[in-house]
Amino acid sequence: MTDRSAAVAELVASLPEGVVATSPESLEKYRMDWAKDPDAGMPCAAVRAQSPEHVQVAVRWAASHGIPVVPRGAGTGLSGGASAIDAGLVISLERMTTIEIDPAARCAIVEPGAFNADVKKAAAEHGLWYPPDPSSFEICSIGGNVATNAGGLCCVKYGVTTDYVLGLDVVLADGRLITLGGKQIKDVAGLSLLKLFVGSEGTLGIVTRATLRLVPAQLAPSTLVATFDSVRAAADAVVAMGRLVRASMVELMDKPTVNQVEDFQPMGLDRDRALLLVQSDAPEGAREGEMAVIEKACRDAGAADVFVTHDPAEGASFVQARRLAFPAAEAAGALLLEDVGVEVPLLPELVARIEQVGADRGVDVVCVAHAGDGNTHPIVMYDAANADSTARARAAFEDILTAAIELGGTITGEHGVGRLKRDALPAMLGPDVMELNQRVKDALDPQGILNPGAVLAARS
Template sequence: MTDRSAAVAELVSSLPEGVVATAPAALEKYRQDWARDPDAGVPCAAVRAEVADHVQTAVRWAARHGIPVVPRGAGTGLSGGASAVEGGLVLSLERMTAVEIDPDARCAVVEPGAFNAAVKAAAAEHGLWYPPDPSSFEICSIGGNIATNAGGLCCVKYGVTTDYVLGLDVVLADGRLITLGGKRVKDVAGLSLLKLFVGSEGTLGIVTRATLRLVPAQLAPSTLVATFDSVRGAADAVVAMGRVVRASMVELMDRPTVNQVEDFAPMGLDRGRALLLVQSDAPAGAREAEMDVIETSCRDAGAVDVFVTHDPVEGESFVRARRLAFPAAEASGALLLEDVGVAVPQLPDLVARVEEIGRERGVDIVCVAHAGDGNTHPIVMYDAADADSTARARAAFEDILTAAIALGGTITGEHGVGRLKRDALPAMLGPDVMEVTRRIKDALDPAGLLNPGALLPLERAGQR
């Protein structure tokens, strides 16, 4: 028996039957997330934790044997943040799905494997709402949302995950479990460690429970759909309306995206134009005024057609079209999914530059955006069987990151750095911020065992 196999046998014996998976067929499920990173390794085992104690046991075992740990939620990540490390341990939280609603405190106490949709549904039973709204809300987990500080379609008005995290239980790299925050709305005692773990992509600790803030149920929205001959025109409209109103949803689909969605699930969308989807959930009276401003902004920016509906069901059909953008792209072939963002006034320049990059590199790029907050998702399409096509796609991917940085933007607005964008992080943050980041990583994970290779380049992140 090798040292590694003996260590795995020890792990199996230390946890209940069925918690640890070691069979190759079972491990294959845990190698990649939705980013489909071809460089993902083969783990030595996967722990499907059922309680926090299982997480602590697994982390302490990994620390004793110097084995890397990759935390994993639902596997819907798009930046390779949950790609397995060769010979490492995958620590899955998929079985930890409890959701408890405290309507008086207006919060939810949630285990990390619970789906975003499950939290929304449980809150709705009490007339409450959990706003963070990723397009994949039906299949993504709260733990993953916290790891990447996920946003979504409603964040233009209601904010992102960190705005709703009141408390966390976190297992540290040495196996200790710490509790940060709680059901208190206001708490400024000590350093804001709670926020440090949100968005840390499993590199500082593993979340085993979260306390999430809930708000009163959203009012049924009114919806505007406008079409434009150019994606820049749609982006110009977004900038104009943002000076005056705070819409509850502002989503952009360029013409290639509209065509992909129509191919995937025909809905009668105008294939010849870019589409802008805007909603207002303001109270009656104020809502009509907001919709007037939004419509005027679209027409002034060159909208060809503008359609307004106050029927929530009809409006939701257009929202569904937007949510289908990624599945439609995935059905079209291999892809590299970007997540770059800029300040809203720079949005027209960013979407125009993305189109230029596609032409320069000779690749097809479709682009959707949470346009109201400047967060775009350019999707680079390529033929994975063609080495030249793959090389051009990767070059376009890097060009888009560079373009976002040049515009004062970010390489990721909500998906996380993961492994796919980690090498671009130093160019965005600069040496001083990178040094501070590495110091924090080394302080909390001195052996560099928690999700190595995610977020930070391997050098000096405990992997010297």
């Protein structure tokens, strides 16, 4: 028996039967997230934790043997943050799914494997709402949402995950379990360590429980759909309306995206134009005026057509079309997913630069956006069986990251750096901030075992 196999046998013996997976067939599921990183490795084992204690045992075992650990939620990440490491350990939180609602405190106490959609459903039973709303909300987990500080379609008005995290239980790199925050709304005792772990992509600790703030249920929104001859004109409308109103959703789909969605699942969208989807959930007395401002901004920007509905079901069908953008792109072929953002006034320039990258590199780049936040999701399409197509796609991917940095923006608005965008991070942050990131990492994970190679380069 090799040293590594003996160590794995020790891990298996230390946890209940069925918690640790070791066969190649069972481990295949835990190698990649939705980014499908071709460089993902084969782990030596996967711990399918059912309690915080299981996570502690696994982390202590990994620390004692110097084995890297990759935490994993539902596997819907888009930046390779959950890509397995050869001979490393995956700790999956998929079996930890308990949800408890405290309606009086207006919060949810949630284990990391619970789906975003299930938290929303549980909250709705008490007339409450959990706003963070990734496109994949039906299949993504709260642990992953916390790890990447996920946003989504409603964040333009209601904020992102960190705005709703009141408390976290976290297993540190030495196996200690700590509790940060709680149900209280205001808490400034000590350094803001709670927020440090939100968005840390499993590099500082592993979340085993989250206390999430809930708000009263959202009013049924009114919906405006406008079509434009160019994606830049649609972005101009976004900038104009953002100066005057705070819509609850502002989503953009360029023409190639519209066509991919129609090919994937016909929704009756205009194939010849880019689409802008805007919702308002303002109180009834203010909504008519808000919708009028939004419509005028669209028409002034050159909208070819503007449609308004106050029927929630009809509006929801357009939102569903927007949510289909990623599945439709995935069905169309191999892809590289981007997540770049800029300040909202520069959105028209960013979408124009993205279009130009596609033309210059000779690749198809489709683009959807949480436009009200200046957060775009360009998707680079390519033929994985063609080496030249793959090379041009990877070059386009890097060009788009560079464009965002040159515009003073970010290489990731909500998906995380992961492994796919790690090499662009120094150009965005600069040496001083990169050093601070590394010092924080070293302080909390001195062995460097927690998700090495994600966000920051792994130690050699």
